[in-house]
Amino acid sequence: MPAQLEHANFTVSDPAATANWMREVFGWHLRWEGDAMAGGHTKHVGTEAHYVALYNPGNAGTLTNTSYETIGALNHIAVVVDDLDATEKTVLAQGFTTGNHADYEPGRRFYFHDADGIEYEVVQYD
Structure with a gap:
Protein backbone atom coordinates (compact mmCIF):
# COMPACT_ATOMS: atom_id res chain seq x y z
CA MET A 1 0.00 0.00 0.00
CA GLY A 61 6.11 35.55 21.52
CA THR A 62 7.07 32.20 23.05
CA LEU A 63 8.07 30.77 19.65
CA THR A 64 10.97 32.02 17.59
CA ASN A 65 11.64 31.52 13.90
CA THR A 66 9.25 28.65 13.26
CA SER A 67 6.44 28.11 10.79
CA TYR A 68 4.12 27.72 13.77
CA GLU A 69 4.24 31.51 14.21
CA THR A 70 3.03 32.21 10.67
CA ILE A 71 -0.73 32.19 10.07
CA GLY A 72 -1.50 30.73 6.66
CA ALA A 73 1.99 29.35 5.93
CA LEU A 74 1.11 27.14 2.95
CA ASN A 75 0.01 27.48 -0.68
CA HIS A 76 -3.41 25.81 -0.49
CA ILE A 77 -5.23 22.76 0.77
CA ALA A 78 -7.44 20.79 -1.63
CA VAL A 79 -10.62 18.98 -0.59
CA VAL A 80 -12.60 16.55 -2.77
CA VAL A 81 -16.40 16.78 -2.47
CA ASP A 82 -19.33 14.90 -4.00
CA ASP A 83 -21.38 18.01 -4.88
CA LEU A 84 -19.32 21.04 -5.90
CA ASP A 85 -22.31 23.34 -6.41
CA ALA A 86 -23.82 22.58 -2.98
CA THR A 87 -20.42 23.00 -1.32
CA GLU A 88 -19.92 26.36 -3.02
CA LYS A 89 -23.30 27.55 -1.68
CA THR A 90 -22.20 26.56 1.83
CA VAL A 91 -18.84 28.30 1.40
CA LEU A 92 -20.62 31.48 0.27
CA ALA A 93 -23.04 31.23 3.21
CA GLN A 94 -19.99 31.26 5.52
CA GLY A 95 -19.11 34.67 4.07
CA PHE A 96 -16.20 33.58 1.89
CA THR A 97 -15.71 34.64 -1.74
CA THR A 98 -15.13 31.95 -4.35
CA GLY A 99 -13.18 32.28 -7.58
CA ASN A 100 -10.91 30.64 -10.14
CA HIS A 101 -13.66 28.26 -11.25
CA ALA A 102 -12.50 25.73 -13.80
CA ASP A 103 -13.66 22.62 -15.58
CA TYR A 104 -10.76 20.34 -16.32
CA GLU A 105 -10.08 16.70 -16.95
CA PRO A 106 -11.20 14.87 -14.83
CA GLY A 107 -13.42 17.29 -12.88
CA ARG A 108 -14.39 20.79 -11.76
CA ARG A 109 -13.01 23.11 -9.09
CA PHE A 110 -13.13 26.48 -7.38
CA TYR A 111 -10.96 28.24 -4.83
CA PHE A 112 -11.59 30.45 -1.80
CA HIS A 113 -9.62 32.05 1.04
CA ASP A 114 -10.64 31.82 4.69
CA ALA A 115 -10.38 34.59 7.30
CA ASP A 116 -6.66 33.83 7.84
CA GLY A 117 -5.90 34.08 4.12
CA ILE A 118 -5.45 30.32 3.72
CA GLU A 119 -6.42 29.23 0.21
CA TYR A 120 -8.65 26.19 -0.32
CA GLU A 121 -9.25 24.35 -3.58
CA VAL A 122 -12.54 22.43 -3.72
CA VAL A 123 -12.72 19.69 -6.36
CA GLN A 124 -15.42 17.39 -7.67
CA TYR A 125 -14.29 14.55 -9.90
CA ASP A 126 -16.70 13.30 -12.57
Whole structure:
Protein backbone atom coordinates (compact mmCIF):
# COMPACT_ATOMS: atom_id res chain seq x y z
CA MET A 1 0.00 0.00 0.00
CA PRO A 2 1.37 3.45 -0.84
CA ALA A 3 1.81 6.02 1.88
CA GLN A 4 -1.26 8.08 2.78
CA LEU A 5 -1.48 11.63 4.04
CA GLU A 6 -2.88 11.46 7.57
CA HIS A 7 -3.03 15.14 8.48
CA ALA A 8 -1.80 18.64 7.84
CA ASN A 9 -1.04 21.05 10.68
CA PHE A 10 -1.24 24.79 10.23
CA THR A 11 -1.45 27.88 12.37
CA VAL A 12 -4.70 29.82 12.46
CA SER A 13 -5.87 32.84 14.43
CA ASP A 14 -8.89 31.04 15.94
CA PRO A 15 -8.95 27.21 15.90
CA ALA A 16 -12.57 27.08 17.13
CA ALA A 17 -13.88 29.39 14.40
CA THR A 18 -11.93 27.57 11.67
CA ALA A 19 -13.09 24.17 12.95
CA ASN A 20 -16.68 25.39 12.99
CA TRP A 21 -16.77 26.51 9.36
CA MET A 22 -14.89 23.38 8.25
CA ARG A 23 -17.48 21.21 9.98
CA GLU A 24 -20.27 23.16 8.25
CA VAL A 25 -18.69 23.28 4.77
CA PHE A 26 -17.00 19.87 4.56
CA GLY A 27 -19.14 17.82 6.96
CA TRP A 28 -16.10 16.99 9.10
CA HIS A 29 -16.19 16.42 12.85
CA LEU A 30 -14.01 17.45 15.78
CA ARG A 31 -11.70 14.51 16.46
CA TRP A 32 -9.65 15.98 19.31
CA GLU A 33 -8.73 19.24 20.97
CA GLY A 34 -6.32 20.20 23.68
CA ASP A 35 -3.26 22.03 24.87
CA ALA A 36 -0.33 22.15 22.50
CA MET A 37 3.30 23.23 22.35
CA ALA A 38 4.41 26.62 23.70
CA GLY A 39 1.17 27.19 25.60
CA GLY A 40 -0.93 26.93 22.46
CA HIS A 41 -4.15 25.11 21.65
CA THR A 42 -4.98 22.70 18.82
CA LYS A 43 -8.19 21.30 17.34
CA HIS A 44 -8.18 18.28 15.02
CA VAL A 45 -11.09 18.34 12.56
CA GLY A 46 -11.74 15.88 9.73
CA THR A 47 -12.76 12.27 9.19
CA GLU A 48 -11.74 9.12 11.01
CA ALA A 49 -8.88 8.58 8.54
CA HIS A 50 -7.69 12.12 7.74
CA TYR A 51 -7.76 15.48 9.47
CA VAL A 52 -6.43 19.00 9.73
CA ALA A 53 -4.70 20.12 12.92
CA LEU A 54 -5.61 23.75 13.63
CA TYR A 55 -2.98 25.27 15.90
CA ASN A 56 -2.74 28.61 17.64
CA PRO A 57 0.36 29.42 19.69
CA GLY A 58 -1.54 31.42 22.32
CA ASN A 59 1.32 33.78 23.05
CA ALA A 60 3.19 33.89 19.75
CA GLY A 61 6.11 35.55 21.52
CA THR A 62 7.07 32.20 23.05
CA LEU A 63 8.07 30.77 19.65
CA THR A 64 10.97 32.02 17.59
CA ASN A 65 11.64 31.52 13.90
CA THR A 66 9.25 28.65 13.26
CA SER A 67 6.44 28.11 10.79
CA TYR A 68 4.12 27.72 13.77
CA GLU A 69 4.24 31.51 14.21
CA THR A 70 3.03 32.21 10.67
CA ILE A 71 -0.73 32.19 10.07
CA GLY A 72 -1.50 30.73 6.66
CA ALA A 73 1.99 29.35 5.93
CA LEU A 74 1.11 27.14 2.95
CA ASN A 75 0.01 27.48 -0.68
CA HIS A 76 -3.41 25.81 -0.49
CA ILE A 77 -5.23 22.76 0.77
CA ALA A 78 -7.44 20.79 -1.63
CA VAL A 79 -10.62 18.98 -0.59
CA VAL A 80 -12.60 16.55 -2.77
CA VAL A 81 -16.40 16.78 -2.47
CA ASP A 82 -19.33 14.90 -4.00
CA ASP A 83 -21.38 18.01 -4.88
CA LEU A 84 -19.32 21.04 -5.90
CA ASP A 85 -22.31 23.34 -6.41
CA ALA A 86 -23.82 22.58 -2.98
CA THR A 87 -20.42 23.00 -1.32
CA GLU A 88 -19.92 26.36 -3.02
CA LYS A 89 -23.30 27.55 -1.68
CA THR A 90 -22.20 26.56 1.83
CA VAL A 91 -18.84 28.30 1.40
CA LEU A 92 -20.62 31.48 0.27
CA ALA A 93 -23.04 31.23 3.21
CA GLN A 94 -19.99 31.26 5.52
CA GLY A 95 -19.11 34.67 4.07
CA PHE A 96 -16.20 33.58 1.89
CA THR A 97 -15.71 34.64 -1.74
CA THR A 98 -15.13 31.95 -4.35
CA GLY A 99 -13.18 32.28 -7.58
CA ASN A 100 -10.91 30.64 -10.14
CA HIS A 101 -13.66 28.26 -11.25
CA ALA A 102 -12.50 25.73 -13.80
CA ASP A 103 -13.66 22.62 -15.58
CA TYR A 104 -10.76 20.34 -16.32
CA GLU A 105 -10.08 16.70 -16.95
CA PRO A 106 -11.20 14.87 -14.83
CA GLY A 107 -13.42 17.29 -12.88
CA ARG A 108 -14.39 20.79 -11.76
CA ARG A 109 -13.01 23.11 -9.09
CA PHE A 110 -13.13 26.48 -7.38
CA TYR A 111 -10.96 28.24 -4.83
CA PHE A 112 -11.59 30.45 -1.80
CA HIS A 113 -9.62 32.05 1.04
CA ASP A 114 -10.64 31.82 4.69
CA ALA A 115 -10.38 34.59 7.30
CA ASP A 116 -6.66 33.83 7.84
CA GLY A 117 -5.90 34.08 4.12
CA ILE A 118 -5.45 30.32 3.72
CA GLU A 119 -6.42 29.23 0.21
CA TYR A 120 -8.65 26.19 -0.32
CA GLU A 121 -9.25 24.35 -3.58
CA VAL A 122 -12.54 22.43 -3.72
CA VAL A 123 -12.72 19.69 -6.36
CA GLN A 124 -15.42 17.39 -7.67
CA TYR A 125 -14.29 14.55 -9.90
CA ASP A 126 -16.70 13.30 -12.57
